[in-house]
Amino acid sequence: MPKSVLFLLCAIAFGCGLALISIYMAFPVGWVGGLALIGWVLIAKRRWEDLQATTGLEPGGPERKVRFDAVGIALLFGHSMAGYAFPEIDLHVGKGNFLAIDSWTMIAAMLVASLLSRQGKNIQDERDVAIKARGTKAGYLALISILVIFSLALAILPPKYIPTFSYFVIGNIQITVILASLLVKFSIQLIEYTKDTEPAYAMGPDE
Amino acid sequence: MTELLIGNCLRRLRFMRGEITQAKLADMVGVTRQTIVALETGRYAPSLELAMKLAVVFDCSVDELFFWKDAEQAKTDYQFKGKSYE
Numbered sequence: 312m313p314k315s316v317l318f319l320l321c322a323i324a325f326g327c328g329l330a331l332i333s334i335y336m337a338f339p340v341g342w343v344g345g346l347a348l349i350g351w352v353l354i355a356k357r358r359w360e361d362l363q364a365t366t367g368l369e370p371g372g373p374e375r376k377v378r379f380d381a382v383g384i385a386l387l388f389g390h391s392m393a394g395y396a397f398p399e400i401d402l403h404v405g406k407g408n409f410l411a412i413d414s415w416t417m418i419a420a421m422l423v424a425s426l427l428s429r430q431g432k433n434i435q436d437e438r439d440v441a442i443k444a445r446g447t448k449a450g451y452l453a454l455i456s457i458l459v460i461f462s463l464a465l466a467i468l469p470p471k472y473i474p475t476f477s478y479f480v481i482g483n484i485q486i487t488v489i490l491a492s493l494l495v496k497f498s499i500q501l502i503e504y505t506k507d508t509e510p511a512y513a514m515g516p517d518e
Numbered sequence: 519m520t521e522l523l524i525g526n527c528l529r530r531l532r533f534m535r536g537e538i539t540q541a542k543l544a545d546m547v548g549v550t551r552q553t554i555v556a557l558e559t560g561r562y563a564p565s566l567e568l569a570m571k572l573a574v575v576f577d578c579s580v581d582e583l584f585f586w587k588d589a590e591q592a593k594t595d596y597q598f599k600g601k602s603y604e
Binding site: 437439 | 582
């Protein structure tokens with residue numbers, strides 16, 4: 312499994328951990344997630360500058376964007392998933408924790424990270440378009456599959472569980488499903504990009 | 519990753535034509551440097567348009583730039599085997 316996909320799993324776990332922490336601490340942990348995201352963007356940019364000067368295996372503009380978006384979405388996904396796994400976490404705002412505010416804070420951090428990560432030149436060529444198309448196809452299939460499973464699950468759910476699924480909860484689950492499909496899309500894109508940047512093929516940028 | 523059946527002499531031609539850097543070549547044909555790397559290491563097959571652009575840069579034909587790694591196998595697999603009316 313490519314390192315970038317493993318990193319996404321770590322980001323999901325981190326997002327999940329933040330939501331769990333919010334059960335015990337009345338503190339908007341979204342700030343922690345947001346600052347961690349921005350910090351990672353700055354570190355990653357520096358590391359890629361080093362790679363550009365040494366091996367020439369730094370990711371191109373479109374790939375960098377995929378990486379930044381993927382990590383932000385993974386963080387949000389983990390954060391929202393924890394809400395369903397642990398009933399102690401209230402999805403509503405102002406009832407013991409800050410889950411929704413935290414999510415919005417992290418979305419704001421994603422926007423800041425996106426501004427920070429911008430390069431002067433960010434052309435998307437035919438290879439990027441082809442990789443994006445493969446990712447989009449996988450993401451679309453994932454979205455449809457999860458929605459079908461979710462709809463069937465709702466249809467055959469025992470009556471005693473029905474009150475749990477308010478319109479509010481169903482709406483939130485659908486948002487998480489969309490995040491999951493985006494994660495599949497980005498993961499496929501990252502796997503495709505990784506195939507082109509194996510260290511064995513490293514070469515200096517001025518060769 | 520699946521090995522591509524088509525190879526290219528991009529790297530050799532780059533050096534033969536005044537040592538054009540990957541970045542400069544990428545700029546000339548309107549792709550990222552990473553795509554040139556992927557092409558040179560044989561992990562990406564370009565579109566016909568990009569192949570023709572590259573041929574123009576090196577002032578050669580697409581045939582001279584790209585080739586079958588196993589020409590005999592390609593002939594066996596793809597050559598027209600029907601009746602010709604010429």
